Amino acid sequence: xxxxxxxxxxxxxxxxxxxxxxxxxxxxxxxxxxxxxxxxxxxxxxxxxxxxxxxxxxxxxxxxxxxxxxxxxxxxxxxxxxxxxxxxxxxxxxxxxxxxxxxxxxxxxxxxxxxxxxxxxxxxxxxxxxxxxxxxxxxxxxxxxxxxxxxxxxxxxxxxxxxxxxxxxxxxxxxxxxxxxxxxxxxxxxxxxxxxxxxxxxxxxxxxxxxxxxxxxxxxxxxxxxxxxxxxxxxxxxxxxxxxxxxxxxxxxxxxxxxxxxxxxxxxxxxxxxxxxxxxxxxxxxxxxxxxxxxxxxxxxxxxxxxxxxxxxxxxxxxxxxxxxxxxxx
Amino acid sequence: xxxxxxxxxxxxxxxxxxxxxxxxxxxxxxxxxxxxxxxxxxxxxxxxxxxxxxxxxxxxxxxxxxxxxxxxxxxxxxxxxxxxxxxxxxxxxxxxxxxxxxxxxxxxxxxxxxxxxxxxxxxxxxxxxxxxxxxxxxxxxxxxxxxxxxxxxxxxxxxxxxxxxxxxxxxxxxxxxxxxxxxxxxxxxxxxxxxxxxxxxxxxxxxxxxxxxxxxxxxxxxxxxxxxxxxxxxxxxxxxxxxxxxxxxxxxxxxxxxxxxxxxxxxxxxxxxxxxxxxxxxxxxxxxxxxxxxxxxxxxxxxxxxxxxxxxxxxxxxxxxxxxxxxxxx
Numbered sequence: 001x002x003x004x005x006x007x008x009x010x011x012x013x014x015x016x017x018x019x020x021x022x023x024x025x026x027x028x029x030x031x032x033x034x035x036x037x038x039x040x041x042x043x044x045x046x047x048x049x050x051x052x053x054x055x056x057x058x059x060x061x062x063x064x065x066x067x068x069x070x071x072x073x074x075x076x077x078x079x080x081x082x083x084x085x086x087x088x089x090x091x092x093x094x095x096x097x098x099x100x101x102x103x104x105x106x107x108x109x110x111x112x113x114x115x116x117x118x119x120x121x122x123x124x125x126x127x128x129x130x131x132x133x134x135x136x137x138x139x140x141x142x143x144x145x146x147x148x149x150x151x152x153x154x155x156x157x158x159x160x161x162x163x164x165x166x167x168x169x170x171x172x173x174x175x176x177x178x179x180x181x182x183x184x185x186x187x188x189x190x191x192x193x194x195x196x197x198x199x200x201x202x203x204x205x206x207x208x209x210x211x212x213x214x215x216x217x218x219x220x221x222x223x224x225x226x227x228x229x230x231x232x233x234x235x236x237x238x239x240x241x242x243x244x245x246x247x248x249x250x251x252x253x254x255x256x257x258x259x260x261x262x263x264x265x266x267x268x269x270x271x272x273x274x275x276x277x278x279x280x281x282x283x284x285x286x287x288x289x290x291x292x293x294x295x296x297x298x299x300x301x302x303x304x305x306x307x308x309x310x311x312x313x314x315x316x317x318x319x320x321x322x323x324x325x326x327x328x329x330x
Numbered sequence: 331x332x333x334x335x336x337x338x339x340x341x342x343x344x345x346x347x348x349x350x351x352x353x354x355x356x357x358x359x360x361x362x363x364x365x366x367x368x369x370x371x372x373x374x375x376x377x378x379x380x381x382x383x384x385x386x387x388x389x390x391x392x393x394x395x396x397x398x399x400x401x402x403x404x405x406x407x408x409x410x411x412x413x414x415x416x417x418x419x420x421x422x423x424x425x426x427x428x429x430x431x432x433x434x435x436x437x438x439x440x441x442x443x444x445x446x447x448x449x450x451x452x453x454x455x456x457x458x459x460x461x462x463x464x465x466x467x468x469x470x471x472x473x474x475x476x477x478x479x480x481x482x483x484x485x486x487x488x489x490x491x492x493x494x495x496x497x498x499x500x501x502x503x504x505x506x507x508x509x510x511x512x513x514x515x516x517x518x519x520x521x522x523x524x525x526x527x528x529x530x531x532x533x534x535x536x537x538x539x540x541x542x543x544x545x546x547x548x549x550x551x552x553x554x555x556x557x558x559x560x561x562x563x564x565x566x567x568x569x570x571x572x573x574x575x576x577x578x579x580x581x582x583x584x585x586x587x588x589x590x591x592x593x594x595x596x597x598x599x600x601x602x603x604x605x606x607x608x609x610x611x612x613x614x615x616x617x618x619x620x621x622x623x624x625x626x627x628x629x630x631x632x633x634x635x636x637x638x639x640x641x642x643x644x645x646x647x648x649x650x651x652x653x654x655x656x657x658x659x660x
Contacts, residue, residue, distance in 0.1 A: 059533060136575055180535070193579045203389060204579035205510070214575060216568040216594055223597045225575050232576075238546040245466055245544060245555050246562075247577060249523045249534035264546055267553045 087130035397515035417460035
């Protein structure tokens with residue numbers, strides 16, 4: 001027993017030294033020393049200091065992150081739409097009628113203008129055709145195959161490489177300070193779950209997103225969940241606080257977004273008692289990423305920018321505040 | 331630095347000793363040394379032994395528990411129904427029309443027979459009247475007030491005292507072995523969340539249950555979520571695997587239930603690859619708790635019992651296998 005305990009001690013010595021060294025290093029090296037970085041560090045310090053009046057016990061340290069435009073890029077189109085278009089192409093041989101039927105015809109011809117001209121209804125048709133009709137296990141395999149092969153058109157990298165290095169550091173930093181980090185995205189919950197643990201360190205059970213209905217069936221004696229072409233939940237705008245309440249059941253103390261679609265999530269977070277932290281990522285860097293806000297059809301940030309200023313929320317100016325955007329940037 | 335590290339060491343020595351002592355003690359003292367206890371210990375040992383072919387990495391150690399009849403009693407009626415009846419009484423002064431309108435009239439007169447004769451529709455009306463129309467914060471307060479005052483009619487104890495001591499030990503034991511423990515209940519998600527952390531050590535974000543819809547609104551400049559009288563999700567039978575997939579997004583490796591309403595959850599769990607554990611609590615103890623199974627209107631266990639036997643799932647005979655039922659038993 002003594003020997004086993006001594007052995008445990010050596011492990012602990014090593015572990016402890018590692019922690020001490022890490023604490024001394026900058027936890028957010030890809031952030032310039034501007035106001036947003038300072039605001040993050042100040043907030044985390046005050047809610048983790050035990051004798052601070054603003055101390056928050058670990059179980060209440062819930063941080064929620066939008067995904068598209070907040071943790072990874074969302075240009076030139078939502079990555080999930082690129083996935084849907086690729087899926088429509090892959091499924092086309094089984095659907096000869098798509099050659100003559102919109103929006104499939106346009107999708108197959110790569111004519112995005114016509115696809116978008118069909119509005120939300122056309123996009124919904126594409127998503128349903130590409131996301132439903134299989135089992136949850138089959139869909140997971142399809143997503144995993146796609147994310148490990150498909151490349152972003154501008155960067156020629158896997159889409160899962162086009163994530164923001166400063167946000168990866170922020171996720172780790174919050175977790176090292178006792179936070180549970182959650183994704184609250186308008187994107188499909190099953191489109192994110194297969195890869196978020198590896199890329200963001202966020203387990204699948206901490207992902208909230210849009211979903212279609214599933215149905216339990218026994219097929220050849222084996223239970224399966226079949227994905228149905230019916231909307232279950234659209235996790236956007238005023239539905240984000242609804243999703244947070246449904247899945248988490250407590251109010252976050254920190255929220256991170258980049259568009260008007262995240263505004264209610266930030267409002268809901270800000271309205272809780274005690275210290276709160278709300279942050280918007282403002283896309284201002286056309287050179288390294290993209291620059292867009294009030295008039296963008298994707299990730300519009302208009303009302304949210306006004307409210308952030310009125311309420312003194314933190315706004316990240318990507319160009320000024322981030323030393324590095326992507327992990328592949330040097 | 332040296333001093334701080336030494337200080338850390340003393341803390342670690344104490345922590346390590348505690349772990350060593352705990353490991354030697356019986357983690358399931360309220361379980362008799364019968365087959366179910368042995369099956370639990372064997373399963374946990376094999377999936378946590380690193381060089382075992384059945385080793386499961388900690389992030390995949392998901393265990394799901396039904397609540398009514400599995401973690402606490404469900405007789406002489408579901409505890410949430412007792413709550414709904416008390417709420418109807420509390421709200422009656424604002425609803426003079428209820429004096430003449432069923433099922434409210436019967437509920438107010440304590441005439442349960444008439445209430446039940448109205449079937450599911452009558453129960454749904456009572457639940458909606460007692461659970462909707464307020465904000466999520468108001469409802470949480472109401473539940474907290476009720477669970478800290480209302481008493482169980484047979485035991486004259488708080489309802490939250492009528493939980494199964496052996497299952498509390500099982501929850502702790504699984505968590506000590508790296509499991510995330512989840513509730514997957516037909517009961518209302520918001521009826522459970524306010525107290526499960528204190529009673530079961532399960533945080534609100536690990537509760538799946540039935541729910542009504544909520545709506546985000548700004549009231550007097552403050553965001554609220556209003557509870558609407560519309561069903562969102564009924565987490566029972568074939569919907570339990572649906573709820574598990576929606577909220578957790580990975581398949582549990584262990585599932586615990588007590589009724590046919592849990593059967594699909596156990597089937598879904600059992601059908602995964604690798605080591606799996608499924609357990610039914612069989613209520614066989616009329617003296618200390620209740621004895622019921624194939625013909626009970628509440629918590630019927632019929633088809634499930636047959637399947638458990640056919641598939642060699644573990645079945646707990648409450649009378650034989652549990653040394654103690656409730657924490658207040660001596």
